[in-house]
Amino acid sequence: MKLLWFHLMPYTELPDDFKEKHPSVWVDIDSRLFDPVRGHHMYHEFMDELEHAADAGFDAVCVNEHHQNGYGLMPSPNLIAASLARRTRDTAICVMGNSLALYNPPVRVAEELAMLDCISGGRLIAGFPVGTPMDTCYAYGMNPSQLRERYHEAHDLILKAWTEPDPFPWNGRYQQLRYVNPWPRPVQKPHPPVWIPGGGSVETWQWCAERDYVYTYLSYFGYQAGQATMNGFWEEMKRLGKDRNPFRAGFLQFVGVAESREEAMELYREPAEYFYDRCLHVDARYAAPPGYASETTIRKRVRSQVLQAANRASDKAAFGAPSFEEIVAKGYVVVGSPDEVAEQLREVAQSLHVGQLMLLLQYGNMGPDLTRYNTELFARKVAPQLRGLFEDEWENHWWPHPMPADARATPREIAG
């Protein structure tokens, strides 16, 4: 099983009365709450944490893209990934990812990800998210009725740009270019592994199956709520004649490890409550622009009682923060001693049948010391209990193939 260390980079100093005084953490959040001097320190702490995770032996470090929000300070994950490509050696770099429809032309994504693959020596995982409604339709003004069409066209263009050796014209529905010919090209051939983060739409599952991409379910609501979605995914894979290789699927899980469960409950209460109370305080106005979800998805969501229950759990958490006891009881955050966490995560991986486990070990206002503690304890005492899972039975076809270590460049040390 692969263990990926994922940073959302939340703004950690939203005020205590944020939820009462501000309608939304996203889109129209008050910019006066952002202190650039504190931002300077947060970015460095967060990047230290990612580098530390790489040093601690996680298989990959992950970054992602969000706009106009206090939930995640990475409008451009590629900037962070570029630094990680220089400051880490062997860890895979998972950019999870670039919201394809927001780049004009989308060739920009082909270029930047090829740069990252070159700089990192072929360690890149290319995530292709559609993007949240808040990011795409509201912050970036993308048309919700055209978002997915543009996304799919951008995907096709990027893949062709990576793999077609000669310059070619592109006369698409939304993009017209006479000369597509990006320099550089990726190290990995035919291209870096493509992972698709999704929210549970059938069309996305089918598309991942068709293209043989990894589907990752990035849920804030833990494995219990994720079960219905992942069951749906595997049923669809079966229907489409795909094997049950667990490395086809990724899942995101919040984790808090300490020496004992009691200590973990004490340490992770505040950051978890901060996350569910402030980082997820999204105004419902920005949650469902018409056309963002397909009619098939809406019908399925409304008609499926199981999914309805999962949605209710999500809605409740998104728009009325749960208590820490509830957060833990429902498995949104897995907390405990190393053995307890390992046991629960083994259950998560097995019950959801996911081989690419993305871990949030920093969340909410968790500071650098606690993040380091959580990361180190996980790496030393939890990870060894999970490694090897699925690997004797299945091959991970969706992992980067970097250049040999001794063939890769060595960045110079920073002087002084």
Next chain:
Amino acid sequence: MSGPEERSVEVGPPGRRHPRRVWTRGEGEPVGVLAGLLGYPVWPAFLEQLAGGRRVVAPSLPGAPGGGEFRDLDDLPDWVAATLDLLEAAELRGADLVGLGPGGALAAEVAAFAPGFVRRLVLVAPLGLFDEAEPVTDFWARRSSELPGTLSARPEAFAREVLACPEGHDAVEWQLGQVRALEAVARLFWPTCDRGLAKRLHRVRCDTLIVHGSEDRVVPASDAKRFADAIAGRTEVRSLEGAGHRADFDAPAALAEQVLRFLE
């Protein structure tokens, strides 16, 4: 009310022809009506009132209830062509035309792109302009509980009579119909509703009535004057006291009377 005569017209280029609903009711010279936000899932009181004075012909715009496919329309020329196709199929070339909200913007586009196509024009709370100092409300970014109060001055009645699923209909499909209608408007007008109409209004040469509900919480009152100032033809601006953005729902009889008087 006994309701309109309903037929379906097939319009669009070869290979992409789509059926769209056309309602007809009343006697006399035809007057076309392009519906506002959410369209008309059932024959409404406003059209019934209007049909008391004229032969009302109400074709459904793409994506609105009865309007059929719209996701092959990508930009303004596509939408104007689709609207012209629809109006021609409904035999409304040269007829008077009433457009409400997004239907008003499209009616104005048709009059600008095809002078002579529209005889006289009535725009009720038309979308199509955007002033940063007095912006059109982002009616898409509403919580479901806020939508009635955004669109109507009679929010409770609007929620009950327009939004709620009537008996005998599938509740999921009813709700999807509303989402689809809002998506179709988004497809053309997202995010500001401004597709450059201000640059073309000088080509609207026909007599034009602009009606604005005094309680409209979507389109600013000043837009009525902006339309009137920019349109080359003779213009009249009327306020409809107590009516919200969906003035056709809030004040169907008064609106029909204003329209009929202008078109006399």
